[in-house]
Structures are given as structure tokens and as C-alpha cells.
Amino acid sequence: MADAKITACLLGVVVAFLSCTEATNYTVGGSEGWKIPSSAGSYSDWASQHTFEVGDILVFDFDSSDNDVGDVTKEDYDACNTDSPFTVLSTSPANYSLDTAGDYYFLCTTAGHCSQGQKLAITVTEPPSGPTSSPPGSPPPPSPTTGATTSPPKDIADEFIAFLWNKTVAFVR
Template identity: 40%
Template sequence: MAGFQLNQAAVMIVMVAYMQFHTTVAKNTHVVGGPAGWTIPASGSDIYSSWAATKTFKVGDDLVFNFTTGKHTVAEVPLQGYDQCNTTDRTHIYKTGPATIALTKAGTRHYICTFHCKMGQKLSVNKSIIVDLIFVCLAKILVLIQQRDVMTLKGLKVM
């Protein structure tokens, strides 16, 4: 009976931690450039670098590029395309604003305006994988603890 109470306590602790962690890693929507939106920066691309430096991007988040259709675009490009404002190897282009782009995997992604990249309208974001790994590990621990409870309830001994 003591083992069952210990398992119950462990399940409750993990469930509370899971709920707390889940709310802290919930999906976020980032409006690129803040109130100014996706536009030609007055002071070069530093405005977008500075904006991104204040954010934590993670898999599952959305980037919202607010722009007027026909005046701007958003193209996802590799690093070389970002550095050289070249869209030859782009993976996708969004021509209708506002454009919402889901961050679906970890790593660095680069975005440029095909009209105004050389004027500094470009953004690079790096999505964290650590938060996602912790979330997955915590969920797996919860499942394992719950499975052990089921075995205990059936009279089976684990370990």
C-alpha cells in the first residue's frame, strides 16, 4: 500500500509540473517588428535583429509578418540568400499580407522581403530545441509513471 501512495504522489507531482510547464511553453505568436510590422526599416536591418534578440522562439510558435499586399513579401531563404538578398533558393514566398508562418522545426530560419532586402528588410530567427526536448521528456516520464500505477493496481510488481 505504501508503494501505491508513493506512486500516487509521484503522479500528482509530475502532473502539476506538466501543467505548469505546459503553460510556460505554450505556443506564442510573434508579430515581426512589433507595432511597426514588416516594413522598410529606417535604420537598416538592425531593427529586426534587435527585435529578434528580445524574443525566445520555439517550435510551435507563429511569426506574423504584417505588411500591405503588393508592397512587400516574405521569402524564406537559406543563409546565403539572406546574406546576399538572393531568392534563387527560396523555400517559400508569401505575397499576401499579413502572413503567418509556423515555426515547425528547430534551427535557424531566414526571411527577406524580395523587394527591400538590400534596404535591410530581413530577419533571422533561431528556434530553441531545449524547451521542446524537456517538454517531450516530461510527457514520457508522466506516461511511465501512469503505466506503473496500472501495473500496481493489477497486482503486478515492477522492478
């Protein structure tokens, strides 16, 4: 009886852990990566094919000799103004964590690249069952994750679940 309770408890922990680490990594532009696109609307087409939620991560994969990633205001995005990005990510691949709901705007700051379509606008929404700590419509603060890619959280989750599962099996026995 006690074993069953412990098992149920551990399974609950597993479910809770799963639901709070469900993040998706999106490689911007898919296999094309982040560069001057073949057609000007490529990145808006790409964005329209995905639903971005708080906790997801954008991965910009680019040739860093000639490209970078700046997160900018809507005004700078619309005008391709590359002079005042909040942050510039210059090491590829660059991970950008989507920590809050709202609109995000990116462009390449290399002269002429934005006007040739190397720009991205996305809207990030709260997950359906997620926490609603930030009020709707609040602007997202810049929150880049620079530098080398670390192992994705999913791997850690898998390891943790395997660990808990082994414990659960041990209790049942």
C-alpha cells in the same frame, strides 16, 4: 473517493493540455510590422529581444501591394538573393509556424527592400521540457502557414479548459 480520483485525473489532463499548446505568436517588427525599416538593423534588434521556441508562430504584418515574405537559405539571406526562396507568402498577415529547431532566414523579395534591411534571421530552440524528436542542428524544412489568420490555438485551449473545469466541478458536486 472515486470522485477525488476522477478530479485529479481531469486536472492532469488540463495540465498536459496546457503544456503542449503553449505557443507564442510573435508579430515581426512589433507595431512597425514588416517593411523597409527606418534603420538597417531593426529586425536583428527585434529578433534579439525574443526567444523563439518550437511551436511558436511568426506573424508577418505588411502592405501586400509592395511586400512579401520569402524564407531562404543563409547564403541567400546574406547576399539578399531574392531569386530562390523556398516559399513566398504574399498575403498579409502571414503566419509562419516554427515547427523545428534551427536557424530561419526571411527576406522581402521586392527589389531593393532586403538590401535596405527588410530581412530577418532567427534561431529557434526546443522548449526546455519539450520533445526532442529532431536532432540538434538539423535544418528546418520550410513550413509556412499561408492565407487568412485562423483563431489562435490559445482560444481553443481556453475553451477546452473551461469545458473540463465545468466537468470537474460537476464531479466534485
